[in-house]
Amino acid sequence: MHFGLSEEQQMIVDTVRSFVENEIYPYEDEVEKTGEVPKAVGQTIMEKTKELGFYACNFPESVGGAGLNHLEFALVERELGRGSMALTHFFGRPQNILMACKHGQIERYLLPAVRGEKMDALAMTEPDAGSDVRSMKCSAVRDGGDWVLNGAKHFISGAEHADFVIVFVATGEEDTPRGPKKRITTFLVDRGTPGFTIREGYRSVSHRGYKNMVLEFDDCRLPDAQVLGEVDGGFAVMNTWLYATRITVAAMSVGRARRCFDYALNYSATRKQFGQHIGKFQGVSFQLADMLTEIDAADYLTLASAWRLDEGLAANREIASAKLYATEMLARVTDTTLQIHGGMGLMSDYPIERFWRDARVERIWDGTSEIQRHIISRDLLRPLGA
Incomplete structure (x- = not known):
């Protein structure tokens, strides 16, 4: 096993570290004092990341990403860890789970996320479920050929900037030797969808400016085209990505x-x-x-x-x-x-x-x-x- 970095990997480290020192550090005090990232600052970081060719660097070249492997991406994240999370959020690393997009979802969600035209957020945690995903109460039921979502999510990072959210919800139950367990389905939900509300979450002592949001679903109606992966296949999507x-x-x-x-x-x-x-x-x-x-x-x-x-x-x-x-x-x-x-x-x-x-x-x-x-x-x- 070789423990050293290749010339290309060292270049990745040097490039990202320089970016963090020059483009992130100067704004940290302001974000720490105000708890906010000025919109212009976030946009500038995004544009400069794109100029570097590092936006969505965790995605394969086949969809427009930089095609870094897991080790190279870990090096990127290691260097980004030096800076404020509220600011490095705009360095742009969409959720890899979007690689599960199919058909029209590719043009509507995957490719715009990779190009930085849309931002995503991942919603799994609930007030009463926490780490126990099978206990989630946010649910979706069939109604007239659509899905109707009801419930809430909290501690959702990045949702204030998100154009759409990747949401895990319960869509039924199955019997297991240990008793009934929820079946989980993943949905893509656009900001502005009727019945879907994003609001401010809780004030945290950690990572000021990197907000957590509360998502509320009140008879939010979605077609089958919004299912990411297979119906009741949320765990398969989760475990893969x-x-x-x-x-x-x-x-x-x-x-x-x-x-x-x-x-x-x-x-x-x-x-x-x-x-x-x-x-x-x-x-x-x-x-x-x-x-x-x-x-x-x-x-x-x-x-x-x-x-x-x-x-x-x-x-x-x-x-x-x-x-x-x-x-x-x-x-x-x-x-x-x-x-x-x-x-x-x-x-x-x-x-x-x-x-x-x-x-x-x-x-x-x-x-x-x-x-x-x-x-x-x-x-x-x-x-x-x-």
């Missing part, structure tokens, strides 16, 4: 941890106490050593899981391990960086307290740490019949 999104969370956590570590390292080399730089104290220097070791470990674990996907190897457990370790590593790194900065670490004059706050959500979304541990342990025990 979505589980690799955990790599994104892991990769972005690594990128953010490296940026945070740079602050800790530079501060330790310049801040003086008791007549010497604080990095000279073993209590600080050993913390730096531990931080970097953990970051490197999370980095290799994440890239290895992406590599397995590219090689066509089973990767569910490895992806879960990467997501689990990288997000919990980020929590430790941000907390230690804040500790090294002392009281100033908590002040808004420095970005440290922002990194600390932002890190908290990573252990929750895209599958909590507990869900990842369940995936890992299940993968270990099932072959033994346990």
